[in-house]
Amino acid sequence: MSGSTYGKLFRVSTWGESHGKALGVVIDGCPAGVELCEADIQVLLDRRKPGQSRYVTQRKESDSVEILSGVFEGKTTGTPISLIVKNESQRSADYSEIASYYRPGHADYTFDEKYGFRDYRGGGRSSGRETIGRVAAGAVALKILDMLNIKVYAYAAAIGGIEYDRERFSMEERDNNPFAMPDAVAAEEIRKYADEKLSECNSMGGIIECVVKNMPAGIGEPVFEKLDANLAKAIMSIGAVKGFEIGDGFKVAASTGLENNDAFRMKDGKVVKATNHAGGILGGMSDGSDIILRAAVKPTPSIASIQQTVNKKGEEIDISIHGRHDPMIVPRAVVVVEAMTAITLVDMLFMGMTSRIDRIVEYYKNGD
Amino acid sequence: MSGSTYGKLFRVSTWGESHGKALGVVIDGCPAGVELCEADIQVLLDRRKPGQSRYVTQRKESDSVEILSGVFEGKTTGTPISLIVKNESQRSADYSEIASYYRPGHADYTFDEKYGFRDYRGGGRSSGRETIGRVAAGAVALKILDMLNIKVYAYAAAIGGIEYDRERFSMEERDNNPFAMPDAVAAEEIRKYADEKLSECNSMGGIIECVVKNMPAGIGEPVFEKLDANLAKAIMSIGAVKGFEIGDGFKVAASTGLENNDAFRMKDGKVVKATNHAGGILGGMSDGSDIILRAAVKPTPSIASIQQTVNKKGEEIDISIHGRHDPMIVPRAVVVVEAMTAITLVDMLFMGMTSRIDRIVEYYKNGD
Amino acid sequence: MSGSTYGKLFRVSTWGESHGKALGVVIDGCPAGVELCEADIQVLLDRRKPGQSRYVTQRKESDSVEILSGVFEGKTTGTPISLIVKNESQRSADYSEIASYYRPGHADYTFDEKYGFRDYRGGGRSSGRETIGRVAAGAVALKILDMLNIKVYAYAAAIGGIEYDRERFSMEERDNNPFAMPDAVAAEEIRKYADEKLSECNSMGGIIECVVKNMPAGIGEPVFEKLDANLAKAIMSIGAVKGFEIGDGFKVAASTGLENNDAFRMKDGKVVKATNHAGGILGGMSDGSDIILRAAVKPTPSIASIQQTVNKKGEEIDISIHGRHDPMIVPRAVVVVEAMTAITLVDMLFMGMTSRIDRIVEYYKNGD
């Protein structure tokens, strides 16, 4: 079945393979009147671009985006926005070998089981390059959120078990080191750890954290289209993510009601919460506090160390994967988490517009 | 927007409030020919029924299910299956007080923000009773999985920080204690912990684990309708769940590629994995190994201890919540996790039937 | 696959068979705050109720509706509205014979081909009683439209080739004759024609016309979710409808651009059209004029005259269908056309709320 479209009202359909001609996305459901140019999108794509440090893949791609439709005189028209990024540095020859066997931790085996064969060049559709379309669409979603004064930012919360220290947290620092780590001291520790793992031809995992500020309360559609449920799906759909939590997440399991409940208080005439164990979500709806989510990212499966696997003939073999791979996924995936979060928020903000008849009546009166 | 329907091909629409006339579910997309009677569903509903121990709510409900449509001469007909459970023990008077304020950790505030008002009786739609429809539909999904020889079972992995010991794991034991804990020793420890928390008018959280056996490989639709992404959404949509992980989950964040990759091996002429850190999912598709997922469940927010909150007039007040509440959610939520997992698996097995043209051609040839 | 849900944002899921325990509908996506009681729905159900004249089926059913969820203190809460109508006059014994053969013009054969068997009692799910859920949901949609000052009314445009005369058109007259015909003279002619056909054990077809007044311009989502495309689907999904047209419909095929184009003019400071060949739709969106649509309804296939068919053993046989059948479908289907039109309009009005970023920004500002 089709699976490359995300969203109900703000719909994002991505396409493209690692070593095909191009990758892209069609955004259907973007409202008319949003100012949009290629630079708005490029700035996000540049954050996931390869080759920016020795800790990510050395593949060289400019990843330049082109708007093919849906924008007229600098504004979105309400019709589908088609965005394309051409592949420039396909080195498919690197991959001829992997056609014949199944790389551990990769989707080679499951693709073959599902489809009968696969585009093995660079992982084809299961490559991390697939996220180009997500990030491009996320850039548009972020522009919409910005008009609603909603801010989304993600960063590395940990790499190889080395976490940021809340005391030293600095969003500015995030962009000063190759790990997207908002803590210079932790970043330095990670550098040492990463150098060690690189020298061992090994790879490492980590955690990405994402915060949403100024989210209006009441967004999310009980009981299945809850905001946290959709965020979970959005984030878990990113390759290599193996866990998702909101607010205190897995810590709640050992907590008690007295500790975990967030008291409601009044502040400046508004209802606020004294604490935020809930991570900004109550009953599957935003509660007006910051939304805080975390994603567990596995170590890159492509490693040059010797590994055991089987080939398509059913023989057990030893392999060593060469090519241009990221020794860690977290730094380049941070912007993907922002993108998927933003797309989900826009979609659910749109869904939220039909929850009250008085506002619908008002909307159509104003339209006259 | 609508949010009470789950699934794309096997569609489950639940309805009903805690203190309304009834609760129910419509299953649309169940294939014809599945043997189904009320007892098949009742057995699962009985596992989530209230009042079965002192560690759950004392509300008395028989939760008897009635099939209203979609079954003829003992078999599903392919048309919508309507299931209904009547409420018997509404004590709405208990709740008149909470109409005026927002219970911490509950959806009272967010419901009011979203809809302008709410059915406050017993939490209305945000009550745990909402899961009756999920469990009833899950029973039908489990019957379908059974015909495909796929097994799903969940249990408590931890309550209040007390985990089962893998050495002592026993599925039989799960049904011998009031905690759904597959380890008698851990269950005894939990009993002590729970008695202590009960005496403090406090509540406790936990972790539910779910295992799927015999899942065929290749199920899941890249890149957004991945199997793990949909399981995450399904499980996170259950009230009180704050985290989700698959396989090693959050542990992968501190792991390395060498440790985390599962080697492929041959066994009895079939491709298998030597380990299962991935929890049965590669690239968003089932890999033929056991699927293993975990959900973090928060402590029940309804506690009799004094708590701070605000009322609808914007006054800060102190409250103490009385009524018939579960001091822990995990035991009764175990079957809900099984149900949501089963519904998701059926839906995605159905989606998986159109991935290969040769099988489609064969399907329609056989149909002649 | 599931097929008993209609709509994207205002979602209607019907269930139930002609001779099952009950029929019903779940409405998911109705906004909170709509005043609703059972009488609002009953008034529409009464218009499709059997046994009201000798020109419709003599089956006796009160078709009393009960609201099971989604309404609190007289208002919708934004959660799913479950409506149920119990079957009272099942005479399944009438139908034991038809289990073994395929009635011409009915869905017996196709149901068996699709599902392998069928609930043959009264046609099961393919019975006209299936429309009870549509009409009940339509009543809710009409309440919403009423709050937006949008009016929907349908009537018989022709029965057995006898059309209403535009000069004599009177909406009041529609409810004065058993044919829903807005023209007393035509109604009288139809009576004679119908008596003749009844005496011949034959049945007759007709045309239903539906008009929508005060529809705001710009509703409909190019290029596939056009308003006319969705109206076509909604109306064609009603059993026995074989054709659909909007505005001049099939007449445009022999027209020219000069004749068919509707000139734009100014009236009271507003853009209007001098004529309305387009039937209120331009480019798949409402243009502010009356929407006018027509449905062609086939003669009831159940007739007592001798017919040729085959049985399940593959033998050619002669049959005569007895039981309590409508000799014409149009009179009772008029309210079904209104219902499906209303549901579609509400759904598309909701979809239309995200077409312009300025209005979305305004919506969320007002929400604070």
Place this chain on the structure above:
Amino acid sequence: MSGSTYGKLFRVSTWGESHGKALGVVIDGCPAGVELCEADIQVLLDRRKPGQSRYVTQRKESDSVEILSGVFEGKTTGTPISLIVKNESQRSADYSEIASYYRPGHADYTFDEKYGFRDYRGGGRSSGRETIGRVAAGAVALKILDMLNIKVYAYAAAIGGIEYDRERFSMEERDNNPFAMPDAVAAEEIRKYADEKLSECNSMGGIIECVVKNMPAGIGEPVFEKLDANLAKAIMSIGAVKGFEIGDGFKVAASTGLENNDAFRMKDGKVVKATNHAGGILGGMSDGSDIILRAAVKPTPSIASIQQTVNKKGEEIDISIHGRHDPMIVPRAVVVVEAMTAITLVDMLFMGMTSRIDRIVEYYKNGD
């Protein structure tokens, strides 16, 4: 809301404007293993290409399609297929004038009402060029149908009131005249009529008929996703279509049950129908007979004759539309009807695969 995606399992998302950089389509849900090259698609696009006779627009476009993703080594991979056609002959200057007023019969006014402004160049998204994506996707659908031995062909049934004669019907003749008319005599009459209308700066409408052969019985999902309901939506979503009918269509309104019912008979051990008034659909499902549908196409609204309209300032003005317009839409729309029919059939054939549990069990057994 998004509206540029069609289909549930075989999903087609089109994008692009008449005078933008390119137009295209993403097909998500095409099964793996379908042989596909650009020539397969080009052959259909060539049938809708402009400039092929004096009776269609003189705009010169090669409409060359390029496959950007989803095909590897000559076969579809199961991942999204991205197809692009570059615009070559944009003469946007022609259209600067129409920016300021509303062309009668066009979507200018409704676009402005919906979105606040519009890409006025050549009608932007509401141009007939939007159908390029439909036809390209339809070519893929037709390849799938061909593997299932299902044939789809459309042709002009009438232009300007001149119909084909069933005695002279010849599919070969369809491609011999510029009107897609399967009757040489009728084509010659149309030529005279068209020349007359051309000389008057007028335009003409017509009817397109489409036949589907070898459709298996039982396809279509009651009660809302009926095959005829979805075909109606698909065809009505094509610009300029104002009416849709299946089988005898509007003629059934004046017919009787005795005349209209198709008797079932046995032939070569199979159930067949003696006649086909139903047009191959019973109860919303295919019955194994030929599916026959018809679409009423309005005259091209762009005509050079003087017309009355209003401009954006609200002034009543007279206009004459110049540029390169089709004096009739039917000839180039025939292939669009084939495409939309084919896409719908594939989508519903896929939906039909989950209707019976025995076949699902068999499917997954075979998969091992």
